Amino acid sequence: MSDPLRRIDALVEEDTLPAPRIRQQLRVAAGLTQAEVADAIGVQRVAVARWEAGLTQPHRGNRLKYAHLLRKLAAKHPDAAIEGAPNEG
Template sequence: MSDPLRRIDALVDEDTLPTPQIRKQLRLAAGLTQTEVANAIGVKRLAIARWEAGLAQPHRGNRRAYAHLLRRLAAKHPDAIKEG
């Protein structure tokens, strides 16, 4: 997803996730650890690591919660969604 508008749309859609790179950038921009994100969503830290590495995708409820968190982080840290 190289088009900025598509990346932004991915952050707005209810359960669509941005690229793994942007997921990590958003977390780091907010100063959060993988453990903090995992605790907020209710998963293990390894799940967050795998989602940020693109090795796995969250399932249903976790996906919605993760997408919600990422949308909130993107609103607070809009510069973090810039790839490149």
């Protein structure tokens, strides 16, 4: 399977998360802050910051919620889910 197809599959698997950079790109494309994402998931903002930096991974329950959110954002903003899309910080 080619790399783009693996990245797409990763976005639709129930608890598979895209690369940290893509997580951030999806959030930014949706106009959401880390605090808004954290509030929706039920964690502190620093947790989302660490997930986006690739420093930590969410635990199972939070991982399912975060993956669900990212899948929804990827459906709304497919260009942000593409590896190599500009990183808007």
